[in-house]
Amino acid sequence: MQVTLYLEELDQVIVVAATNRPDLIDPGLLRPERIDIKISIGLPSREERLEIFRVHTKGMPMGLSEKELGGYAGKSEGLSGADIAAICREAAMNALRRSKQNKKEELLVRKRDFDTAFDEVCKSLKMPDKDNKPSYVS
Incomplete structure (x- = not known):
């Protein structure tokens, strides 16, 4: 996967990603050292x-x-x-x-x-x- 290879080569760069379909995210992107902090923002009350x-x-x-x-x-x-x-x-x-x-x-x-x-x-x-x-x- 090209994106994961690119992310591994980055140094001192913060990547922010957003989706309304977290169920479709490739698990390879969510490994430590790639996108390892996840913040869930739910629907409004x-x-x-x-x-x-x-x-x-x-x-x-x-x-x-x-x-x-x-x-x-x-x-x-x-x-x-x-x-x-x-x-x-x-x-x-x-x-x-x-x-x-x-x-x-x-x-x-x-x-x-x-x-x-x-x-x-x-x-x-x-x-x-x-x-x-x-x-x-x-």
């Missing part, structure tokens, strides 16, 4: 997920209460911050598309926009439904 939703909806014209947003934090167990950001982006796009089609409707990101976005993102993660974890989460 419910409170952390709520904060991620808040960050990614800040500045959006929301037609959704804080309590409803908290409900999505509860339903998003097993999702990463990037997954939650994708849900928020898709919800905003759903609202924009709807507003463009119906010019009289006020531009607000509503519950139905989040429901649709949640379903779309979960489907792309191979989640059977929004109450299950993605298939790659153990």
